[in-house]
Each structure stands twice: as structure tokens, then as C-alpha cells.
Amino acid sequence: MTTPVYATSPNKTIKSVANFMSKQGVSHLPVIDSNEELVGIITKHDVLRAFSQKFHGMFKVSDFMLDNPTIVSPTHSIFYVIDVLLQSSAGKVVVVSDGKPLGIITKSDVLQPLLNINVYIRSFSSSSKTLRSLCEVFKSNTVLIASDVMTTDPIIVPHNEDLAKAADIMVKNRVGCLPVVNSKGTLVGLVVKDSIIKALRGMKTESS
Known part of the structure; x- marks a missing residue:
């Protein structure tokens, strides 16, 4: 506990x-x-x-979004994604192509593939656990890339959207983050639950 x-x-x-x-x-x-x-x-x-x-109309998304969110490309290996995830303060990475958000990857998205890798390794008898055998397993079964594990078609919000509206979208769709884009659809930030917490913490008084 x-x-x-x-x-x-x-x-x-x-x-x-x-x-x-x-x-x-x-x-x-x-x-x-x-x-x-x-x-x-x-x-x-x-x-x-x-x-x-x-708190409608009090803040814009751009006021409290995470600037320069952690990103990966669709073809990055799952091992690279994991390394980046471990360094991400938000615990999430955005998959982008040509600056456009294609998907979201969280730690839970990579957990099952990691468990599968462990199952493959455990399936080998001790006599067959040679370097060559393990390499073959990784080549044929575990070389996943970001596009294999990402949540596709993320809900995006414009940078000038009302922060309360973004919070409403997160609540109704039960998502923990929203990629933020500019007028050209290019990723410029990420709204997470802590963005809302930060907005509340910065308020001098609570309106209701």
C-alpha cells in the first residue's frame, strides 16, 4: 500500500x-x-x-500548455520510444510526421509489448538461450515501431482554444492529454491534466 x-x-x-x-x-x-x-x-x-x-473564458490553452512536448517519429523503435518516455516529465510522447500529430504514446501503451518480449525470452529453454537465438527472436517478433503502439487519431485543440473547453473535451472523452496545434496544424504544445491544476494554482481567487 x-x-x-x-x-x-x-x-x-x-x-x-x-x-x-x-x-x-x-x-x-x-x-x-x-x-x-x-x-x-x-x-x-x-x-x-x-x-x-x-472557469469558461478565463484562460487560453496556450497559457498553460506544455511547450515543446516530447516527440517521436512513426518509425522510431519501441526501445527508443521507451527511452524517451522515461525522460518525459509528462509521461507521454506525441508521434509526429512533418510537424503534424499522428498519435499519442503513454507508458501503458508500451507495457504490453514489453511483457510480450519477456514471454518470448522465458519460452526459451536454458540450452537455447544463445545470443543468436535471442537476436532472431527480437528480429522476428519484437521490432515494433512507434506507429505500432500509438493511440491513433488523437483529439487536437488549437492554441487559442478556451482552456475550460479543452478540460471539457478531456473529461468527456476520458483522455489525459490533448496535442495543441497552430493555425497550420503544426504541433506547438500539449495540454495535460496538470495544465489545469497549474491554472487553478495560479488563480488568486476562486469564482465559485
Whole structure:
């Protein structure tokens, strides 16, 4: 289990919850009442929903998007993608071609292929685990590329879109990020859940 367990109370504002989530590095919080009874749980998804309903017209996507998002090409090997993913602060990479976003890859997208590789290796008897045998396995079964594992046709938003609208799109489509493009359709940024958290943290007062 994860310890310590952080919690919040029912009377906390969305801004204070966003601040606390960011400070503690958590994506959900149990909600405890004055009698120390569990009455619910609030997640980043809930924070996004509240933001999308209450803060229309306050920010543009470009105000809080991640600039210069991590990118790979459709033909990059899965091993290169994994290396880039491990260095990405967002835990996601955008697959681009000629500057246009084609797909999204997250850590979960590469997990199953990695498990498959492990299964292939384990299937060999100890006597056959020679370098040549393993090389043949990798050549014939595991040389996947970015286009094989990416989520295709990502939902994109223009850089001048209302941030609350972007949050609404993320909530309704249950996605964790949105590639941001300019007027030419070229990738210029990435909106993630933490973009919304950052917007809330920077607000001096909460309108409702």
C-alpha cells in the first residue's frame, strides 16, 4: 500500500484541492468529514470537470500548455520510444510526421509489448538461450515501431482554444492529454491534466 494517505475535507475549494494534489504529487484524495468518516474521493478527473464548468473564458490553452512536448517519429523503435518516455516529465510522447500529430504514446501503451518480449525470452529453454537465438527472436517478433503502439487519431485543440473547453473535451472523452496545434496544424504544445491544476494554482481567487 501507499503511505502516508493524504486526505481532504468536503468544504475545501477546488483551488485548494488542486494545490494540495500538486504539492503532494497525488492524483486522488479521500474526502473525510468532521467525524473522520470517509464520504467520498476526489480525483484529477473531478478537478478537470469542475474547471470545465466554472472557469469558461478565463484562460487560453496556450497559457498553460506544455511547450515543446516530447516527440517521436512513426518509425522510431519501441526501445527508443521507451527511452524517451522515461525522460518525459509528462509521461507521454506525441508521434509526429512533418510537424503534424499522428498519435499519442503513454507508458501503458508500451507495457504490453514489453511483457510480450519477456514471454518470448522465458519460452526459451536454458540450452537455447544463445545470443543468436535471442537476436532472431527480437528480429522476428519484437521490432515494433512507434506507429505500432500509438493511440491513433488523437483529439487536437488549437492554441487559442478556451482552456475550460479543452478540460471539457478531456473529461468527456476520458483522455489525459490533448496535442495543441497552430493555425497550420503544426504541433506547438500539449495540454495535460496538470495544465489545469497549474491554472487553478495560479488563480488568486476562486469564482465559485
